[in-house]
Every structure is written in structure tokens, then in C-alpha cells.
Amino acid sequence: MLRPIGPVIVFGASNFPLAFSVGGGDTASALATGNPVVVKAHERHPGTSELVAEAIRRAVVASGLPAGVFSLLHGPGHIVGRTLVQHPLTRAVGFTGSRTAGRALFDAAAARPEPIPVFAEMSSLNPVFILPGALRERGATIAAGLTNSVTLGVGQFCTKPGLVFGAENADFASFRGAFAEKLKAVAPATMLHSGICASYRKLLSRAEALSAAKPLARANPGDPTKTQGEAVALEIDVPSYIKHPEVAEEIFGPFAWIVTARDFAELEAAAEHLEGQLTATVHGTPDDLRQAAALLRILERKAGRVLINGFPTGVEVSPAMNHGGPYPATTDVRFTSVGTAALLRFVRPVCYQDFPSELLPEPLRNANPRGLWRTIDGKLSQAAIPAGS
């Protein structure tokens, strides 16, 4: 049976002050599986964090749980966060944020006398490959959908597409034109906080300074006093994308690279060059997809979720969801942070051998009054075990 792993530290995210923070997925998964939770509030969201924590504290009292089952701490991550990760009673860590901070937590946890798992979600460019038939049949529709996906929430989704690949021809040129027109029309909007906005501008400037980068589209800049970020797209070719590691780094905000390949083989080379991603997307007709078997196999190795003819920004909370992926998308490719399987982050198996039924955890007792699915003599079953058997 899967049992609680022990006290869990959750780091509030900068970009998701609700769903990936104090009362977000990791806290829900850890509490649901029977673990106490200590949340380190993100320094940019102290008020939101307190409001959510207060609601959880009231729920803890109302449910008759021990008060220690949930705590919220404020303070600098490199002091408060690190101390929590190194505490001998801590058993697991959930984090969503930058690659630098996530890796530092992972390293601190791995260096403990007793190493513990760190589920850090760090960065993803969510590549989108648009194949020739799809470009020919519905390039303008894809351009419109892509614009929405790149600029949704001012580009502050971890699943925002930041790399868009196509093989050069007249249809891909038309697509770029349509995408540029759509993107230019996006109104500027306020980003989550000034830190994200400043980082967006800094990384944009670095990208624009690359001699291989060509401007494709820039929306009207917003009001600098309102920490607004405008939508931007740059063009580059595959050899330059492979040569410049900066192009493979996440730019958090409403930005995308459009990467042009000479041919299909160069698209596959571009896919093989990808680091680990949360998602990878292919747009194609049935004919396109039949010819893209090798590309799909590469993308399955690179990403935790592979989409066909969709956009990655929507993340459904469901049993089939995987929100995770190979490093550096996350530090543990074996687990998801969204969907019912997220519960598996904070459990460990325990085998109870020859226990009298009454000493077993309730779900393992013979009677099975809740009709849980259990494996009995190798077969899945919701049945009770008859007395005396």
C-alpha cells in the first residue's frame, strides 16, 4: 500500500500565486496523501499567500486536524527555503520557478545525509512543429491559435510555446506573416510583478542582440509604469538555433522564436537538439503525421506531454494528464505535478506481511466497505475478502 512519505516543503511559485502556491497542487497532493505541509511563501506574493494560508488554517481547525499539518513561512529563499530543505524531518520538496533556484534546491537535498526527492519544475520552451500540409491547409488558423497561446496570461504560463519550427516554403512564409500581424495587434498587459517584467525585458534584449536573430513582430509597448510586457517574436534558422544556447533558454513572457528549417531532416535535427520539455506539439494533416513517425518518437523522449493539432497552454486536471518532463523541465521525469497521478509524488510503498486484518490500514482490511480497487491474488477487484480465507 502507498503511505505518506513524511513532511513536505512546498515553495510558492512566482507565476502562479494560486494553482502552484500556498494552496496549489503540491499542497493538495501532500495533504491528500496524509503528509504535513510547510509552505515557503514567494516573496512577491506575501499578501495572497497569507490570505490562502488563513483559509487553509481555518479548514484545518474545522476538520479537527492537528494544527501542525499546515504552516506558512515568509523570508528569503536562500535562507528560509534552504533551511527547510535541509531540516532532518523534511521528506520531500515541491518547487516551481527558475532553473537556477530549482537546481540549488535539488543539489541541497541530494547532499543531505539522507537525500530526499525534490520535484522542481524549472523551464520549458514547449516547441511547436508545424508540418507542410497543415501550413498549406490552415496556416492562418494555426497562426491565430498560436498567438493566443503565446500571449495568454501575458505569456506567463509554464506551457507557453516559445519555439515554433517549420520547413521553409511559401506556406511557412505566409504563416509567419499571419502570425506577425496577429501578434502586433495584441494589447500590452500588466505582468505578475516587476521582477518578471524586468527579467522579460533583459532576456528580450539579449535575444534581439543576436546577429542571427531577425525581428518578426513587436506589439505596441505598454506603459512602463504599469510593468506591462508587449508581445514579441523573432526569427532564426535551425543552424543558428543549434549554435546559440540562448535560443534554447526560456524567455518568460509573451515571446516566441520562429525557427526556420531548410527541410524535414533539419526539423528532426532541431527536435533532437531540444532539452527536456513539459510539452511538444505537432500540427499536421493525416499525411503529414504518417511521415512524421520519427519526429514523434524524438518528441516523446523530449517531453512529458505530446500534442497533435492543439496548443499546450491548457492543462486539464485529469487522470491522463502529465505535467512534467525530462530535465531541465523538471528534476524528476517520473512524476507529474498536475492530475490525479500528482498524488504519487508524496507516497512510499509499505508491505504489511502477515498482519491480522484489524491491524492493517483500513483500505487493506478484508471487509473493503468502500469498494476500493485492490489487487487480490494478482487480479484487480473491488470485492471484500471472505472471513476465514
Place this chain on the structure above:
Amino acid sequence: MLRPIGPVIVFGASNFPLAFSVGGGDTASALATGNPVVVKAHERHPGTSELVAEAIRRAVVASGLPAGVFSLLHGPGHIVGRTLVQHPLTRAVGFTGSRTAGRALFDAAAARPEPIPVFAEMSSLNPVFILPGALRERGATIAAGLTNSVTLGVGQFCTKPGLVFGAENADFASFRGAFAEKLKAVAPATMLHSGICASYRKLLSRAEALSAAKPLARANPGDPTKTQGEAVALEIDVPSYIKHPEVAEEIFGPFAWIVTARDFAELEAAAEHLEGQLTATVHGTPDDLRQAAALLRILERKAGRVLINGFPTGVEVSPAMNHGGPYPATTDVRFTSVGTAALLRFVRPVCYQDFPSELLPEPLRNANPRGLWRTIDGKLSQAAIPAGS
């Protein structure tokens, strides 16, 4: 769906040249889940390793698999093994052996640019708690069973009980006497290799040199030219066990500490002091067990498998088995090396969103010709999905 994690490195074990080595559990789990395997042969078992590898190579050819799906390498662990763990294409590592070597592999894997999971099984003392009612009712029977468990395979099982706890009274004294008599009668036997035997003698000498340790039993020593190990037991009290960390270190061979508590509270303190274990065992009558609820809760946190009125040396390969445990029993408390769940070591989830059925992996396609259990709209089902739905 769970998919292969990628190339797996398996380290052959010193103590299990078959079940935990070239063709052992990790190799079987990795191959069964679709991963290529590279085995690093244990230096003490080069011939056995080659014989097993040759059988696997023939099976690879007979099955029409690519030759690269399985390889065996020989050489020093700190050179060949480390190089394999650091190779950029390596995706997971399985190891059974010493705490020092296991931790070194874990650290090397965690320090990689892309960290990878290491499943190292390192050490376990498999504590056994014998409660007063059980001592009174069947102390001699438990002594006989314990002797078998301590000396099975010359004490070279990772599940050998090395720490036996009881609260002092006349029944526990009788038990110790019976256990000593049984142990003294055990014939010496040849250990797996001279390295294990030399290490056994060295750790025995260190244990015997502790001033708090009292000799309890020593069987006839064997023939030193045959690398034989004789059964030995020492006595110590709980405060001394807590004071001397050496007592909590595994002595690989037919040896056990008998640890005497003043009372039940001291038994619980001894349990709380335990490091992570593969197994923990309690012998008790129904009355004993009702009073041992707190002890059982402590042991569940300390061990991957908890047994009542049995001995831990038998490890059944079954869906219910968990052969794993908190550090330092293993480096990853979330996974087992034995039983059907061992397959989970070498897989990662992938979500296929909006794939046409024919592009999905076969188990996810609508028709489900093999009647696999799948989750459809939140419900477990072996049914096919009707066309057009």
C-alpha cells in the same frame, strides 16, 4: 501511459550473483519496460557474469532484438562504473552493495548536468522486536526460527535480521539461552568470496571490542582456508546501542546483536533510533500487538516491509512485495527492487493529447485487443472504446 525511461546501468551485486546481478531483477525490469541495459559485472563474479550474459545475448538474438539492448562490461567500479553513470545517454542506475559505493554512485548521478535516478540498495539490519507474550508462549520456537533466518545463506541476505530487541525478564533471558544454544550448533559454511569473509571478520572484531558488548554465542570456527564464516551473537543494552553508532551498522554475515531494553518504553526509543530499513518484524500475541500500536507506527516509518510473527529473509516476488525502504536501506524510498512494482523503476509517464488512435502506442488504441486495464473517463475498464466515440 508509462514509457521507457532510457538506457539503464545495472551493477552486479557481490552477494547475489544471480538474482541481483547480470540477469537479475533490475535487468528484467528494465528490459521488460523497453529499456536497453548495460551491466557492470561485479569484480568477484566475472565467470558467473559472463555465463549469464551469454545466455541473455543468445536470447536477444533469438528474439530478434537489436544487439545493443544488452551489454556486459568488466572492470573497476570506480572507473568503469562511474563512467557509465556519468554517460550523457544513461537515464537510470540500479545498484546493490555497500553504503559507501552506493552513495558514491548516487552523488555522481546527482551531480550530472542532467541528474538521473539511482536505485541503490545499501544496508539494512532488519530489526526484530519480540514482545513479552510471544516470549512467554513460544520463546524457544522463535529462537529456532531466528537462528535459521540469521544463518541462512551464511548470513549473506540483505534481509538477514541483525538486531533483535526484547524487554528484559526471565522469558527474554530464556530466549537468549535457547538462541545461543541453537546458534552454537550451526556448522560453519563457505561465504561467497574472500572479500565478504574478510569484511565479516573485521566488523566482528570491531563489535566484540566494544566494552558494552557481551558475548552470547559463537559457533565452531570453520576452516580459514575455505573462507568460512561462523555464526556469532553479541548482547548489548538499549542505551549502549543508542550510544554506539557501530551497533547500527550492518555486519554482513551470520551475526546478530541481541539488544535488551529495560521496559516497553525503551523498546520504542530503540525503534525510534533506527535508521531506514528494508524490513522490521514484530513477534507478539494478539494482546501484545494491541499494546504495540505506537511501536508498529514507528516501524512503518522506518521500514519498507513490516512483518508480524515471521522472519524477513524470505522475499516473495509478488504484486504485494516491497523490497526497499528509507535511506540508507535504499537511496529512493519510493521504489521496490522485487515484485511487479519493480517495473516502475524504469518508466516515465507520457501524455498523448489528441493523437489519432493509430498513432498511439498499441495499449492506448481504442480497440484494446488484449483487454488491458485502462482508465477511461475516470473509471477502470478492460473494454474497447467504440469507434466514433
